[in-house]
Structures are given as structure tokens and as C-alpha cells.
Amino acid sequence: MPSTAGPVRADVEDAARWLSGRVIRTPVLRSPAIDLLAGSRVLLKAENLQTGGSYKMRGALRAVGRLAAAGHTGVIAQSTGNHAIAVALAARQHGLAATVVLPVDAAATKVDRAGAAGARVVFAGTGLDERVAMAYALRDQTGHPVVDAYDHADVIAGQGSASLELIEQAERAGTPLDALVVPVGGGGGVAGACLAAAGTGITVYGVEPVGCDSLARSLSAGERIPVPPAATIADGLRPSCVGELPFAILRNALRGVVRVDDEQIAAAFRLLLMELKVLVEPSGAAGLAGALRLREERAGGALGERTVGVVLTGGNVEAELAARLTAPRLAELTTVEGAAA
């Protein structure tokens, strides 16, 4: 039940102003090694260093803040992790009760973080449909509104403030962006990026994991096409369909979608960790993987950007997965041992 009023650039600017001082103005990082690989200047917006460990905090805080101002006393959210954590933290900050609906197979750290933020955690199945049904059942029981993870104007505007900040930081550094690359789950963040870039001449690209390319297929088809999500290490990019509100924005504003596979995401994860010294979850590293793929495609003549901004959307990853991605050889040995046992 998404809100139907589509947000515009002014909403992102309003959200950015309101969020200023409420969220961390995350740094923009650079690495000569990454510039060399990308064949362009790459500015990386470290939203993994954001409160709650992801840029979802911006959208959640904006949405919950407006609901609190409107007199609501509680909120409900469903997600595979980061959005639920963000809504829980935002609700606590505004003194609202939060109920978050997670899949039964949610990452343990994400369950812990939502609980630590004071939210009531409800588990519902493994798929989006089950979580959404549970969220709306809880809404009917309690009267509290559901804050959708991407089909929500305030969430899109709030998440877009990360891109707006990056655009401003790049300008101030004397290296204004030519392009902006953002990973795509339900499409809220990349829709916000398109709004932030509107009228600036900056081209915006989305990045989807291979086999989780609902947005790419929807853009080709001219209508929203659900895709049963394939397995990917980028667990945050697996919604089966791009959201309605995001799609309405993206179909007119997005330059294109780059598809990346797990190997490319893992390589980007390692680059970010070993060269940039930051921990970015695979879903966040997908943005850099996409920017590196843009170089290859550019050889075909499509692109010529000199300064590329990438939003590193989050850093919430299980320790064991992080270790496996950091040293694949170590993980291989372990797998052999596990198989032998």
C-alpha cells in the first residue's frame, strides 16, 4: 500500500536539510588503486559508516520523523535486515514503539541489532510476500503505519540525501561528478539518486546482481516485471520486484543498469577492504563492482565519464562471510576440511 505521491528533487533537498545533524555526514573516500582499475576518478561515499551501518537510516529517520510529528505512537517495518534495523533505531530516537518483521532465516547480527534497538522482532517465513502480509496484519491489529522499505516517498527522499551529499562533497572538492552509481534492491536508493541528480547533468546508473535484475527487465519491458531472485552474496539486493514509486522515477531518469556477478562483487569487497580499509557489505560493494564494469562497457563506446560517484550503501555483514570474502584461500581450505569431516 505505497503512498502515491511521487517525491521530487525538492523533497530530497528538504530531507537533506532535516537530516543534517541527525545523521552522520559520511566521508567521501578515494583510492589511487581503485582509480587505476576504474580508469576514472572514483569518489566513494562511505554510508557503511552511517549510524545503523547503512544509508537506510536516512530514509527510515525521515519517514519515522514525519510519522512522529503527525502523532503516531508506533511504526511497523519489514525487511531482510538493514531497513528494519534503521526503522527500529529511528523509532527509538523519536520515542515510538517499533515492530519489525524479519525472515526466519535473517542474519543473526541483523536480528540482534534490531532487538538491541528496542524493537519487537516478529519472524515471518522466508519470502517478501509472507513478511508483507504479516506487516499489514500487524498494522490492522495495532493501527500503527507500515514504513515500506522503498515504496515510500519519504524513504526515497531520505535515501536520496546520501547522493545529494556526495554530489555536494564532490563539487566542493573540485571534482564534480559526471556519473553516479548506486546498487538496486527495491530501487528506493537509486530513485533517490536520480532525484538528487535531476537537472545537474550527472548520469545515474543502477547495479543489479545477475539473476536479480527486476529493474533491468522492467526498464526493457516498460512495466514492472517480477523476477524470482537468484542466489547472490548481495542479500540486500534480492527483492523480487522493483517498487512502484521507484520505477515511476527510474523509467524516465536512469541511464541504465549494470549487472554484476558474485565474483565481481567479492573482488569489489576485497578492494574496498584492503585498499580503502573499510568494511562494506556485498550489497554495498556491488556499487563499486558496477562502476568497474562500466569501464569495460565504455570500451564499447557508450560511456566516457571522468569522475564517478559510488554510494557504498552499507556495512552490515556477518563476520564469517566477511572473512571468507577477505581470504578466499582460507575459506577454501575450510570447505575442504568441512567436507572431509
Added chain:
Amino acid sequence: MPSTAGPVRADVEDAARWLSGRVIRTPVLRSPAIDLLAGSRVLLKAENLQTGGSYKMRGALRAVGRLAAAGHTGVIAQSTGNHAIAVALAARQHGLAATVVLPVDAAATKVDRAGAAGARVVFAGTGLDERVAMAYALRDQTGHPVVDAYDHADVIAGQGSASLELIEQAERAGTPLDALVVPVGGGGGVAGACLAAAGTGITVYGVEPVGCDSLARSLSAGERIPVPPAATIADGLRPSCVGELPFAILRNALRGVVRVDDEQIAAAFRLLLMELKVLVEPSGAAGLAGALRLREERAGGALGERTVGVVLTGGNVEAELAARLTAPRLAELTTVEGAAA
């Protein structure tokens, strides 16, 4: 052959002004989970995000910059890694030739980085004495000056600028520091911190690995005491003796030294990675390990600081060690497999 003129606070201020725009003004990071564990507000200065991956860049750039201004055409440095990389990068920036002396067992990434920065890499033994002898032999051959890793006024002043920035950033954030905690190798960085804190009322603590406590023993004895360094994962904190210039500063200005073991360093590494989302090498994580130990000692009545600054000195760590520290269980399995093979 250290320079004998001891630096003072004004030298740190001069270095900070000169370095402004030449090095990254690294962000100060915070984590509610770390505050809770430390029992105080902990501000972490992320020098792992510095150019070259460590705050050694500040001292190297300051020292090499002055040598270039004085007409030198080349420089020589010896270290187990970070200082050599920093001098190589600084020399390239100033158009000087660099020769760096590394131990034969230097970490592969550190050798690669020094080479990538355009330095001639010379290997000499495994101990400090062999590297120092080689460095001065090369000086006699080439006429180029040796930039000592810590017994050098410009290196101390340059490294101290990280602490000065942290002190300023904390003030601007409305959370001025009560204490400052810095890991100790040869003592250059912590000596610079003492100079930066002079006259501010901020108490400064050093952190040494257990068994690598030349500074703690030297402070007790009132003179420099060499200590054959014990094994530790903090490879940057293993010089056998605190430097002469640093000791002259530290004996009057340092509040005390906290000793930390590998387990405490590994726990701090994991906290920084999983909560703060940054990769910090064990030598850098030792600073946070020390800050967490201060809490325990405070129970004894010695300390009562509310806001503690910690310099995360660097982030250059081998991928495999990083993976092992991130997920000890994964590493254990691997060890079992290795033993069985």
C-alpha cells in the same frame, strides 16, 4: 644518528599547517557499542584511511618535504613497513629518489606498496640493527640522508599532527578530549601526541604489547631500556627500544603505559571492523585495546576520563591475517585441516 633538537608544540602546529591539503583530514568515528564497552565517549581518529594507509605518511611527508626544500635529491628509510611505504610515497610526491630498507621477512603487501611507490627496495636481515646498518651504509654511498622512523624531530611533529587534528575535531564536535591513547612502537607517534596535548590538560597514555614494553620499562628505570621484542600480532609495535628523542619527551609528559595482549588486540580489531566498519591493522587496534583496558584500571580509582581519543594509526594488514582475526572459528577449522593434511 638522530637529530638532537627536540621538537615542541609549535613544531606540531607548524607541521599541521604545512600538511593541511597535503594529507587527508581523516574522519573521527564513533560507535555506541564501543562507548558502552569503554564506559566513556570514545572518539576514534581513522588514520587507517590516510594516504598510504597509516599516519606515518604525516611524519614522512613533513620530513621529506623539508629535505627536498633543503636541496636533497634522494632519501633513505628503514622500517618493517609503514614508515618505508610512507617515505617512498612522500619522496615520489616531492620528486626525490627513495631507497627503503626492509627486513627479508617483510609482509608481501608492504614490499609491493613500497615498490609501487617507485622506491628502490633493499632487504637486510630480520632485525633493526641490520636494517639501520644497511641504511647508513647506503647513506655513505649515496650522500642521501636517512629519515629515521621515530628518532627524527620532523617525523615526530608530523605524526603529532594526527593527534592535534583529533583534539581540534573533538572540540568542534562539542566533546573535548579528557584523554588521548596512542600505540607505541619507537615512540614517535605518542611523543607527537604529548606535544599536541601540551598545555591542554589532556592526559596521554601509550599502549604497548605485552613483552614489547621498552617504553614502560624505560619510564620505570628513568633511562632507555631495550627489550628483545616478544612475538605479537602487532608487528608495527616491535622496535626493541624506544627512541632517544621520543623518550626525552615522553619521560616528562606521558601519564602512563597500558600493556595489551594479542587476545585484547584481536578483540579490538574485530570491534573496529564489525561495529565501526573499518579495517585497522593490529598495531593500530592496540590503541583501542588500551582504551578498553583503561576502564578496568579505572575501577582501581586511577582514572576518570569521560571522553577518550584514540588514534587508529594504520590499516595495512595482510588479507589472510585479517580474515583469521575476523572469524577465529573459521581460522581454527583451517588450522585443524592444515594439521591433518
